[in-house]
Each structure stands twice: as C-alpha cells, then as structure tokens.
Amino acid sequence: MNDNFIDKGFTDIIDVQAHQELTNLKNLIYLNTKSFLIDHEDNISIDQKLNLNFKDIPSQTSWSDLMNIINQSHELNSLINSDGVKQAFKIIFKNPEPFKISTFRARIPNQKRVIYNWHQDEGTWYLSKNKNHTNKFPATLWFSINGAKKDDSIQLAEGSHTKKLYNHKYVSGQGFFSIDKKNVVDEKSIYTVITKPSQGIIFHPLMLHRSVPRDPKNLRPRYTVDIRYFDRNYNPKFNVDLKFKIKKIFNNFL
Numbered sequence: 035m036n037d038n039f040i041d042k043g044f045t046d047i048i049d050v051q052a053h054q055e056l057t058n059l060k061n062l063i064y065l066n067t068k069s070f071l072i073d074h075e076d077n078i079s080i081d082q083k084l085n086l087n088f089k090d091i092p093s094q095t096s097w098s099d100l101m102n103i104i105n106q107s108h109e110l111n112s113l114i115n116s117d118g119v120k121q122a123f124k125i126i127f128k129n130p131e132p133f134k135i136s137t138f139r140a141r142i143p144n145q146k147r148v149i150y151n152w153h154q155d156e157g158t159w160y161l162s163k164n165k166n167h168t169n170k171f172p173a174t175l176w177f178s179i180n181g182a183k184k185d186d187s188i189q190l191a192e193g194s195h196t197k198k199l200y201n202h203k204y205v206s207g208q209g210f211f212s213i214d215k216k217n218v219v220d221e222k223s224i225y226t227v228i229t230k231p232s233q234g235i236i237f238h239p240l241m242l243h244r245s246v247p248r249d250p251k252n253l254r255p256r257y258t259v260d261i262r263y264f265d266r267n268y269n270p271k272f273n274v275d276l277k278f279k280i281k282k283i284f285n286n287f288l
Contacts, residue, residue, distance in 0.1 A: 036236075038128045039173070040123040043195035044237035046123065047229060048179060052118030056232055059109040060179060063140075063257060064102055070096065072185055072233035081231055084180040087253040089092065092142055104138040121177065123263040126173055126236060133172035133262035135159070141186070151212040152191070152219060156239040157263075160278065161285045171256050171270055172262035177234035179257035180199070184226045186248045186256050190235075191224045194242035198273040201281070213242070214277065234261075271279055 038045050050056075060080045072088045080090060104110055113119065114136045123130035155174055159167040201214040226246060227235050237243065246255060274282075 036059065036126045039236065039238060042192045042225075043241040044225070044235055045125055045188050047227075047233050047235055048122050048175075048226075050118050050122050050232055052113055052116040053130045053232070055109070055113040055116045055118070056179065059107075059113050060103075061241055062098075062107055062109045063104060063179070066100055066151065067255070075284060081180065084231075084257065085254060088255065090253070094217065097140060097142055099139050100140065102140075104140070107287055110138055110259065113177075113259065114117065119177075119207070119261055122234065122236065123173070124214075124228050127263065127265035129265050130263040130269065131265070133170055133264050134164075134166045135172075136261045139256075139258045139260060141248075141258070142256070150245045151205075152242050152244045153202060153212055154199060154240050154242055157213070160202070160274075161282055163286075169269075170240050170264040171268055172264040173236050173238060175234045175236045175259075175261040175263070177261050178207075178229035178231060179259065181231050181233075181257070182227060182229045182256055182258070184228055185252060186252065186254070187227045187246050188243055189246055190225045190227065190237055191219045191242040194223070195238035195240040198241070198275060199240060199278060200242075201275040201277040211243055214275075218242070238270075239271070 036045050057080065064080060065082050068083070070088050071083070072089055072090055074083065115132060120130055120196055156171065162168055182188075200215055200218070203212045203214045205212050227233070
C-alpha cells in the first residue's frame, strides 16, 4: 500500500489517465451550463469554457438541476468505472472495487450548500443501515475536472486519519458533514490541494477534510468528482467517539 496514504492519510497528486471519459463529461457539463456563462467564442477549448465565469449567481434550482443531470449520466458512470480510475486506486489497493457512492460536485458561485466543514467520509455513512455502505472503508479520489486553486479547493489535515472517528453533527441538506469538535485540527498540518484538470488525490476514509472558504465575488465554477473505491481485504482498525457509538446503538433500534 502507498506509504503516503498510510503515513499522511493521502497520496501525492495523481494524473488520472481517463482522457476520453473526461472529455465526454466536460462536454456534458458545458452543454448544461453554457447559458449561464459570460459571452465567449465557440471555438475556444473545452477547458477554457469550463473555466469561464458565470454571468451572475445562479439559482439553487439551477445548481440542483445540474447536479441531477450529471450524477445520473452515462458520462459520469463511464468515468467512475474507467480503467484510468481503477489504475489510480491500484496505488493503494490490490483489488479495488467501486463503492456505491461517488458524486459529482459543482461548486458554483455563492452556493453555501457545498461549503463543507471539517468532517470524515466514514462519518457520513457510519450510521447507515444500508449494507452496501457500511464496513467497506472506501478511499476517496478527489478528482478535478477543471482544476482547483488554493483559494477554491479542499484542505486535508495530515495525520488526522490516525486519531479516531469523531462524533459528527447532522447538517441540513448535507448529512453528517461536520465534526462535533473545535480546535481538533492543527493549523500546521493543513494541506491545501491544488490540481490541474484530470488530476486528483486519494485520501483515507478517516481523513479530516473541508472545503476551502471562497470569495463570494469569484464567479468561476469548480467541478470535481468524489470517486470512491474499496478493497474487501482492507479493514482499518480505529477508535470511535463514544457519542457516535451511542448514536449508532440507538439508530439500530429505530
């Protein structure tokens, strides 16, 4: 298994070789967002198109419609199951298999719903009763479609995967996406992910991470996919916060 994944909780930046699948997805995104973009020439590249600013702040309905179209698309499914993505996960797993939850993220201007505080992915389905979600311990490939800069990306807390599964609070519209703790993250441990299009980083299911707060005047969208795979032989040992354990016990009786 990759040494950085074990020690730091995340890999180096990876170039994912899924060119055709990614191009098809980019074209689908552009088709469904071009009416929101500032005026532009049709003959510019697809990468240039996906980095254009929006004319103004889109509505919540527009954001939801885009999410639904892309997440239900053949193009996204092809990318998630591509050979390039599988090869990326072989950096950490011997026998990677797709997890049931992989999600396209459209972080578009002033959409507060996609600002996630410090959380662990394992916390989002720890209380789930769906057997397809529990005890799989998937790693996440945070895959960039149109690039991510330091002021519009995610941050990882290096080494935090070795601590425990923290108690998570429920956030309306998101789920269990906020740890019930303050001052847990050492500022010196924070790593800000910077990527070019088609690059990504794989992180541990217990890695504390969050969205980077962004300038509300920045009207450039950021498109990513949280791609998750697991290995049936990967079964990390970790402690669970007592409050979260109690929540799980009560949840199982409901």
